Amino acid sequence: MYAEERQQAIAGLVADRGRVAVTALAEEFGVTTETVRRDLAVLERAGMLRRVHGGAVPAGALTYVETAxxxxxxxxxxxxxxxxxxxxxxxxxxxxxxxxxxxxxxxxxxxxxxxxxxxxxxxxxxxxxxxxxxxxxxxxxxxxxxxxxxxxxxxxxxxxxxxxxxxxxxxxxxxxxxxxxxxxxxxxxxxxxxxxxxxxxxxxxxxxxxxxxxxxxxxxxxxxxxxxxxxxxxxxxxxxxxxxxxxxxxxxxxx
CATH class of the missing domain: 3.40.50.1360 (Rossmann fold)
Structure with a gap:
């Protein structure tokens, strides 16, 4: 899997699950935790997620917007x-x-x-x-x-x-x-x-x-x-x- 494909897959998992852990992503994609952290940094710069301690959450996860x-x-x-x-x-x-x-x-x-x-x-x-x-x-x-x-x-x-x-x-x-x-x-x-x-x-x-x-x-x-x-x-x-x-x-x- 190319880096771009993996990053898109990670973005999809964050959107679906709400929060993902670096260690879990490393195991799921068969890469090192350092590679996952680099992927998360790329996705954060693109505005697709927000990095938190130990993983990532959707970009809009910390919000004051309330659903009716x-x-x-x-x-x-x-x-x-x-x-x-x-x-x-x-x-x-x-x-x-x-x-x-x-x-x-x-x-x-x-x-x-x-x-x-x-x-x-x-x-x-x-x-x-x-x-x-x-x-x-x-x-x-x-x-x-x-x-x-x-x-x-x-x-x-x-x-x-x-x-x-x-x-x-x-x-x-x-x-x-x-x-x-x-x-x-x-x-x-x-x-x-x-x-x-x-x-x-x-x-x-x-x-x-x-x-x-x-x-x-x-x-x-x-x-x-x-x-x-x-x-x-x-x-x-x-x-x-x-x-x-x-x-x-x-x-x-x-x-």
């Missing part, structure tokens, strides 16, 4: 359904309590909540509240505040104050970016503040995120790996990233 909820619902639907199904094993028992963050993966979990189990569910998501209000067995608590149109979730001091008074069995959160170094991140500070309050309210913290979120870093970190008990993701995840997260103390469940 309606767009997220239309992507990776099958993976999110599998993640939600695996997350059912992490629900509390009858008369248990949980927090549901806004987002497409947590929405998939809401769709699968068992109708024969009494659960207290709190959420700051307007669409999730509307869905949960019709579900038998669910005692719904809506966290209020200023609603952001982009995510359709309540944020601000009112939401944070309400969450400060709650203590639930499990808090289920979403994330826009996840790395072992930067932790769990999102583009918006207001959303990050609510997520931090949710983490403080949960006896156990579970993040639901499809594999495209792993290896990406966004503007605002809302949790270090030590703050999260379990990450549920899909089978397309890079095994090297799983190992790094597990080494950082996060239990990773691959759906």
């Amino acid at each position: 909820l309606s767009e997220r619902h239309g992507t990776r639907g099958e993976q999110k359904r599998k993640i939600a199904a695996a997350a059912l094993d992490l629900l509390p028992g009858a008369d248990g309590s949980l927090l549901l963050d806004g987002g497409s993966s947590t929405a998939a979990l809401a769709e699968l909540l068992p109708g024969d189990r009494r659960l207290f569910v709190a959420t700051h998501s307007v669409p999730l509240a509307a869905r949960l209000s019709t579900m038998p067995g669910v005692s719904l608590h809506v966290v209020g505040g200023r609603v952001r149109g982009l995510t359709q979730c309540a944020v601000g001091e009112q939401a944070i104050s309400t969450l400060a008074d709650l203590r639930v069995d499990v808090a289920f959160l979403g994330a826009n970016g996840i790395t072992a170094d930067h932790g769990f991140s999102t583009p918006d500070e207001a959303e990050a503040s609510v997520k931090r309050a949710m983490i403080r309210a949960g006896q156990r913290v579970v993040v639901l995120a499809d594999s495209s979120k792993l290896g990406r870093e966004h503007l605002v970190r809302f949790a270090a790996p030590a703050d999260v008990d379990v990450l549920v993701t899909d089978a397309d995840v890079d095994p090297a990233l799983v190992v790094r997260l597990e080494d950082a103390g996060v239990e990773v469940v691959v759906a």
